[in-house]
Amino acid sequence: MRSGFLDRRPERIAIRAARLFDGHGPGYLLDPLVLVEGGRVVEAGSGLEPPPGVEVVDLLGLTLLPGLVDSHVHLALNATDEAVDHVTHADEAALLVSMRAAAARTLAAGVTTVRDLGDRDYLSLRLREETAADPTAGPTILASGPPLTTPGGHCWFLGGETSGVDGVRAAVRERAERGADVVKVMATGGGITAGSAMHERQYGRAELRAAAEEAHRLGLPITAHAHSPEGIADVVAAGFDGIEHCTFYAEDGVRADEGLVRELAERGIAVSLTLGALPGGPPLTPEQAKQLPAFVAGLHMMREAGVTLVCGSDSGIFAVKPHGGLAHSVAAMVDMAGLTPLDALRSATSVAARACGVGERKGRVAAGFDADLIGVEGDPLADPAALLDVRAVFRAGRPVALDEQDARGRGQAGGGTDKP
Ligand SMILES: [Zn+2]
Known part of the structure; x- marks a missing residue:
């Protein structure tokens, strides 16, 4: 993009491209013009003429889409295989430096909104203020602060240890007082914490119910990290709004439960699948390979039952989960969960925005929505891999300078493993 334009920051611009996917569908709008004023979309349509005197940005040959919405990130983890060590031991200043870099990288990859579901010391809330003040510094951030976890439980090192009905209620209140956008609870164990197992429940139903009641009383949505069928059932019974991962990993292997899947669909619980990783990572362990068919069958069961998949x-x-790596997750929604490319794109735009509580202003290109827009090379409705080739990013109507090196590096392999 021309540097002169980056410097001038006109209040009103008209963006032209080859075609537009508006975040909902059912297909492309050809020869679109998107009129932006004061950081919002004023009008978007086919065959419109730019009003006189408005600066026109021509994204020749590109496909225009809403900026992507990532429903599950950790800005405080530095996308290396030592991420847990880093977040546990880095001082606050060093952590903020790496978080700012993560936010910038995320935005450059075309992800204009993130929901951070686990930081340390509420630092993602501080970053939220920074990227709100300067939209070109990073995505819009919705943040949970440290997730609630049991003493010594999954991600205890983030500082959210609490237990008992009263403890859990107080922890939810603290998050509301600090201005969190969402409450996150570790309902089962997880892969990245030593001594924690995915199939183990962490809280009893009374504690989970208390957490959900307190969050809803304070006007906050609540989502749970949950892997095992028992943990998922507990969270559903407690009245949570969302479930992260939802792998159905039990002690003896993956066991997707049809009754439970039906309930997820009927209750409209948003299931955020955290699939996908950079290609070229280490191969699956023999146990992961053995469980893969049942895991994939569970994903298909949820899709076919009409569960809201985000x-x-x-x-x-x-390392194989880089900041800004959402394009790999969109591809996995197609390759593993069996979504059509159209539904996969919706799951990372309009559907994700609704699940994150910002469906009225994010995830669509339409009048009144925030002017968070990206231009990509190729045809993402035919092949979501086109999302790896982001050529233009606008946040709140402001063009973001893209680093060519950074863009090229995103599609390449790193080290590490892809464990949920
Ligand atoms: Zn996570």
Whole structure:
């Protein structure tokens, strides 16, 4: 993009491209013009003429889409295989430096909104203020602060240890007082914490119910990290709004439960699948390979039952989960969960925005929505891999300078593993 334009920051611009996917569908709008004023979309349509005197940005040959919405990231984890060590031991200043870099990288990859589901010391809330003040510094951030977890439980090192009905209620209140956008609870164990197992429940139903009641009383949505069928059932019974991962990993292997899947669909619980990783990571362990068919069958069972499936990345937890790596998760929604490319794109735009509580202003290109827009090379409705080739990013109507090196590096392999 021309640097002069980046410097001038006109209040009103008209963006032209080859075609537009508006975040909902059913297909492309050809020869679109999107009129932006004061950071919002004023009008978007085919064959419109730019009003006189308005600066026109021609994204010749590109496909225009809403900026992507990642429902599950960890800005405080630095996307190396030592991410847990880093977040546990880095001082606050060093952590903020790496978080700002993660936010910038995320935005450059075309992800204009993230929901951070686990930081340390509420630092993602501080970053939220920074990227709100300067939209070109990073995505819009919705943040949970440290997730609630049991003493010594999954991700205890983020500082959210609490137990008992009263403890859990107080922890939810603290998050509301600090201005969190969402409450996150570790309902089962997880892969990245030593001594924690995915199939183990962490809280009893009374504690989970208390957490959900307190969050809803304070006007906050609540989502749970849950892997095992028992943990998922507990969270559903407690009245949570969302479930992260939802792998159905039991002690003896993956066991997707049809009755439970039906309930997820009927209750409209948003399931954020954190599939996908950079290609070229280490191969699956023999146990993971053995469980893969049952895991994939569970994904298909949820899709066929009409469960709201949302695309998230879990960016930051490993080297193969880079910040801004959501395009790989969109591809996995197609390759593993069996979504059509159209539904996969919706799951990372309009559907994700609704699941994150910002469906009225994010995830669509339409009048009144925030002017968070990306231009990509190729045909993402035919092949979501086109999302890896982001050529233009606008946040709140402001063009974001893209680093060519950074863009090229995103499609390449790193080290590490892809464990949920
Ligand atoms: Zn996570």
